[in-house]
Amino acid sequence: MQRESMEVDVVIVGAGPAGLATACRLLQLARESGQEISVCVLEKGSEVGAHILSGAVFEPSALDELFPDWKARGAPLNTAVTGDDVYYLSGPESAVRFPGPLVPRPMHNDGNYIISLGNLCRWLAEQATELGAEIFPGFAAAEVLYHEDGSVKGVATGDMGVDAQGEQKGSFQPGFEFHARYTVFAEGCRGHLGKELIERFQLARDSDPQHYGIGLKEVWEIPPEKHKEGLVVHTAGYPLIGASAAGSSGGFLYHSENNQVSVGLIVDLGYRNPHLSPFEEFQKFKQHPVIKQYLLGGRRLSYGARALNKGGLNSLPQMHFPGGLLVGCEAGTLNAAKIKGSHTAMKSGMLAAESLHAALRQAADAGEAPRELVDYASRFRQSALHAELHTSRNFSAGFHALGFWLGSALVFLEHNVLRGRFPFTLRDRTADHLQLLPAAEAPRIEYPKPDGKISFDRLSSVFLSNTNHEEDQPCHLRLRDPSVPLTQNLPLYDEPAQRYCPAGVYEIVEEADGSKRFQINAQNCVHCKTCDIKDPAQNIQWVTPEGGGGPNYPNM
Numbered sequence: 001m002q003r004e005s006m007e008v009d010v011v012i013v014g015a016g017p018a019g020l021a022t023a024c025r026l027l028q029l030a031r032e033s034g035q036e037i038s039v040c041v042l043e044k045g046s047e048v049g050a051h052i053l054s055g056a057v058f059e060p061s062a063l064d065e066l067f068p069d070w071k072a073r074g075a076p077l078n079t080a081v082t083g084d085d086v087y088y089l090s091g092p093e094s095a096v097r098f099p100g101p102l103v104p105r106p107m108h109n110d111g112n113y114i115i116s117l118g119n120l121c122r123w124l125a126e127q128a129t130e131l132g133a134e135i136f137p138g139f140a141a142a143e144v145l146y147h148e149d150g151s152v153k154g155v156a157t158g159d160m161g162v163d164a165q166g167e168q169k170g171s172f173q174p175g176f177e178f179h180a181r182y183t184v185f186a187e188g189c190r191g192h193l194g195k196e197l198i199e200r201f202q203l204a205r206d207s208d209p210q211h212y213g214i215g216l217k218e219v220w221e222i223p224p225e226k227h228k229e230g231l232v233v234h235t236a237g238y239p240l241i242g243a244s245a246a247g248s249s250g251g252f253l254y255h256s257e258n259n260q261v262s263v264g265l266i267v268d269l270g271y272r273n274p275h276l277s278p279f280e281e282f283q284k285f286k287q288h289p290v291i292k293q294y295l296l297g298g299r300r301l302s303y304g305a306r307a308l309n310k311g312g313l314n315s316l317p318q319m320h321f322p323g324g325l326l327v328g329c330e331a332g333t334l335n336a337a338k339i340k341g342s343h344t345a346m347k348s349g350m351l352a353a354e355s356l357h358a359a360l361r362q363a364a365d366a367g368e369a370p371r372e373l374v375d376y377a378s379r380f381r382q383s384a385l386h387a388e389l390h391t392s393r394n395f396s397a398g399f400h401a402l403g404f405w406l407g408s409a410l411v412f413l414e415h416n417v418l419r420g421r422f423p424f425t426l427r428d429r430t431a432d433h434l435q436l437l438p439a440a441e442a443p444r445i446e447y448p449k450p451d452g453k454i455s456f457d458r459l460s461s462v463f464l465s466n467t468n469h470e471e472d473q474p475c476h477l478r479l480r481d482p483s484v485p486l487t488q489n490l491p492l493y494d495e496p497a498q499r500y501c502p503a504g505v506y507e508i509v510e511e512a513d514g515s516k517r518f519q520i521n522a523q524n525c526v527h528c529k530t531c532d533i534k535d536p537a538q539n540i541q542w543v544t545p546e547g548g549g550g551p552n553y554p555n556m
Contacts, residue, residue, distance in 0.1 A: 003156065005177035008038040010356055011154055012184045013141045013193060015043035016052060017117065017342045018328025019186030020124035022349035022356075024066055027131035029357040037360055039133045040178060041125075042155070044140035046548040048125040049118035051188075051527055053217060053306040053556040054342060055252055055262060056117045057081065057109055057232055062346035067127065076119040079257050081109040082230030087290055089238035089251075095290050104408070105415040106337040106392065109232050114256045116555040117342055140547035144193050145177060151372075152323030154179040155193065160546055163472045181363075182356055182373070183324040186349065189307045190529040192543050194330040203317035203326070209431040210332050211311040211396050214530045216282040216502055217264035217556065218461075222298035224259050231255040234339070235291075236404060239284040240267065240276075246442065247271025248399060250339070251285050253294060260301070261294055266308070266339070269432040269500075269534050270400060273442040277499035278530075279305075280447040283455035295454055303461040304556050305502035305528040310336040310396045313389040314427065319348075320355075320376045327352045333385065337392035337411060347385045355379055391420035397428035436536050439494040458504040462524050466552035467503070469545050475522045476545035477505065477531065484539040485518035493536055500534045502526065526551045 010026060012019045023039050030037040045051035060077065063070050070077070086098045086107055125135055142158035154177060161172035185194045189212070198204050235251035247268055254262045265285045267278040286295060309315070309332035316333070319326045327333075327349045334341030355376040363371070380386050394414060399407035414422040450456045469476075479485070489495045490508065495518070497506035503526045507519040527550045532542040 003174045003177050005179055006040070007179050008040050009180065009360055010037065010039045010182050010184060011178045011180040012039065012041045012186055013155055014186035014188060014191070014330070015041050015048045015125055015135060015137070016121060016186055016188050016328065016345065017124065018330070018345035018349040019184065020121060020128050021062065021066060021346035022184050022186065022327055022353050023128040023133040024124065024131060025350040025353035026356050027128070027133060029353060031131065033357070033361060035361055037357070041128065041133055041135045042139040042141050042157070042178065043135065043137045044544055044547055045137060045550065046552055047137045048135065049122045050552045051550055052118040052121050053215070053304045053553055054117035055215070055217070055254060055264060055339065056115050056342060057254060057340065058113045058115045058117070058120070059338070059340055059343040060111070060113060062343040062350065066346065066350060073127070075123050077113040077115055079114040079230055081112045081114060081232050083232065084109050085231065085233045087233070087235045089235050089241075089288055089290065091238055092284070092287070093289060095288070102412070104337070104411045106335070107234060114230065114232065114254045114262075118553050118556050138548040139176070140544040141193060142175065142544045144196060145179070147323070150322065152183050152197070152321065154183055157547060158544055162474060164474060166474055169472070181360065184327055184352060184356070185324060185330050186327045187330050189309050189329045190532055190542070191330045192532070192541070194326055197321060197324070197326070198317050201321040203319070203321060207317050208311060208314045208428055210309055210315040211428060212269040212432055212533050213266045213308050213310050214269055214278050214305060214500070214502065214528060215264055215266045215308055216278060216305045217262060217303070218300055219302045219555065220261050220263060220295055220298045220300050221259055222261055222294055226294050226297070227259045227261070228255045229257060233290070238288060239281045240271070246273040246437065247276060248404065249281060249285070251291065252339070253291055263291060263295065268310070269307070269530065270435045272435050272437050273445065274436045274439050274493040274496040275442055275445045275499065277445070277447065279458055279502045283450060284447070286454050292454055300456070300464065302554065302556060303464040304551055304553055305526055305530070307529040307533055308341065309334045311428070312336055312396055313393040314397065314425065318377065319380065320373045322372050325352050325355070325373060325376055333389065335388060335392050337395040337415070344385055344388070347383070348380070351379045351383055351385070352376060391415070394422065394424070394426045397426035400428050401426055433534055433536050433538055436493055436496065438492055458502070462503045462526065465526050466554070467524060467526055467550060468552070469523050469525070469549040471523060473546050475520055476543050477520050477522050477525065478541045478543060480539050480541060484537050486516060488537055489535075490516070497531055497535060497540070500530050502528060502530065506531070
C-alpha cells in the first residue's frame with residue numbers, strides 16, 4: 001500500500017526539551033525575519049511528556065534565553081531550590097555529609113528549580129504550537145528516508161495494525177512519510193534512528209565511546225512534617241560500594257511541591273559484575289537511613305527508568321550530516337558533573353535553530369538546494385554550552401580511571417580551584433558493554449525480598465509506570481542472533497539481561513523437560529534503552545513499537 005507523505009521545511013523527531021527548544025527558537029527567528037517556515041514535531045509517546053523522565057533539578061539558563069518572560073507565561077517552575085545536602089554513604093547504615101566548601105561547584109544549585117521535566121515539555125509544546133509548530137503525538141518515527149545521493153530526506157512512521165507474525169490486521173494503516181529540507185533528531189539518549197545515523201555517516205569516528213548510566217526514579221507523597229520543599233539531597237557511595245559491585249552509583253532525593261519527593265538512583269552502566277541488578281540496588285538505596293527517614297509513612301505514586309549519556313564532551317559525535325542534525329541527548333550533551341542535561345539539550349536545540357534559520361533563509365534568497373549545516377559545529381564550539389561541557393570533560397573518565405575519592409578530588413580541583421583551566425584531558429575508550437567480567441569470576445549478589453513499604457518488586461513498579469503496548473504486534477526488541485542469549489550470554493555472563501532490565505522484560509525460562517528458552521516480555525518495556533546499551537554481545541536492538549506504546553508518565 002502506498003504511503004502518504006507530507007512536505008515540510010523541518011521535521012523534528014522527539015518532543016523532549018531539545019526538540020521543542022529547536023522548534024520554538026526556529027519559529028521565533030522566522031517570525032522576527034518575516035519568513036514562512038513549516039515545522040512539525042513527531043513524538044512516539046501517547047502525548048507530549050508521556051516518555052519524559054528526569055530527576056529533575058533544572059537550571060533555567062536556556063529557558064531564560066528562549067522565553068525571558070517564562071514566569072508570566074506560566075512555565076511550571078514552582079519550587080526553587082532552598083538547600084543542598086551532599087552525602088557519602090559509607091555503608092548500609094552510615095553516612096558522611098560534605099561541608100558546603102568541599103562540595104564541587106557543579107553540585108551547587110542556587111537559582112535552580114525542582115521540576116517535572118514532563119510537565120515542562122508539555123508547556124514547551126504549548127509555546128511551540130502557539131508559534132506555529134505542528135506536533136504529532138503517537139507518531140513513532142521508525143525509519144530514516146534517504147535521497148539518491150545519500151543525504152537524509154526525512155523519516156517515516158511505522159505501520160500500524162501489524163500482528164506479531166508481521167501480517168496485516170484488519171486495522172492496518174501504512175506508515176506516513178515526512179519529507180523535509182532538514183531533519184532534526186532529538187530522540188533522547190540512545191535514539192535508535194540517531195544510532196543508525198552515527199554509524200552510517202561515521203559521526204563518532206573521532207570520539208571516545210559514549211558512556212551511560214541508568215536512572216531509576218520514583219515519586220512519593222510523604223507526610224507533611226517530613227517534607228522540606230526545595231531541599232536537594234545527593235549521595236554517592238552505597239549501595240554500589242566494594243568489590244562485589246564493581247561499579248558506581250549516585251542517588252538523589254528532591255523535595256518538590258505538594259508534599260512530594262522524587263527519589264532515584266543512577267547506576268553507571270560501565271559496571272563489571274554481571275550479577276548486579278540496578279533495580280535491586282535502587283531498592284537497597286531507599287532503605288538507607290538518609291533516604292528512608294523521608295519515605296517512612298509515605299505513599300509511592302509513580303515509577304520509571306531511563307538511560308542517560310554521561311561521556312560528556314569527549315564522547316560527542318559530529319552533530320551534523322547531509323540533511324540533518326543531532327541535538328540534545330541524541331548526541332550526548334548532558335553535563336554529568338552537574339547531573340543536568342535539560343538546559344544543555346535546550347541550548348543545543350537553540351543553536352541548531354540558528355543554523356537552520358540561516359540556511360533556510362539563504363536557500364530561499366538564492367533559490368538553492370539545502371546544504372549541510374556545517375556551521376552548527378562552529379556555533380557549538382563558540383557557545384557557552386561548549387565551554388560548560390569542556391570544563392566538565394574529565395568528570396566521567398576521572399571517576400572511571402581514578403575511583404571515587406581521587407575522582408572527587410579531581411572534580412574539586414578542576415571546578416573549585418582551577419575554575420575550568422585544568423590542562424589535561426582524560427580519555428575513556430572502553431565501551432560500557434565490554435566491561436563485564438565472566439560470571440564465574442564475579443561474586444554473586446544476594447538481594448533481600450521487598451518489604452512492600454519502602455522496597456518493591458519489578459512488576460508492581462512497572463504497573464505504576466502505566467506502561468502499555470498493543471500485545472499483538474511485532475516485538476520491538478530484536479535479536480540479531482536468537483541463539484546468543486542461551487549459547488553465549490548465559491554460560492559466560494549468566495545472561496545479565498535478566499538483571500539489568502528495570503522492568504522484567506527478559507527471562508530465562510526452564511521448561512518441564514529441563515531445556516531453557518529466552519523469553520522477551522516486550523509488553524513491560526519502559527523504553528529505557530538499557531538492553532540496547534549493556535548487552536555484552538550487542539545482540540539486542542531496540543526499535544520503536546507502534547506509536548503511543550510504552551510508559552505514560554504523568555509527571556516524571
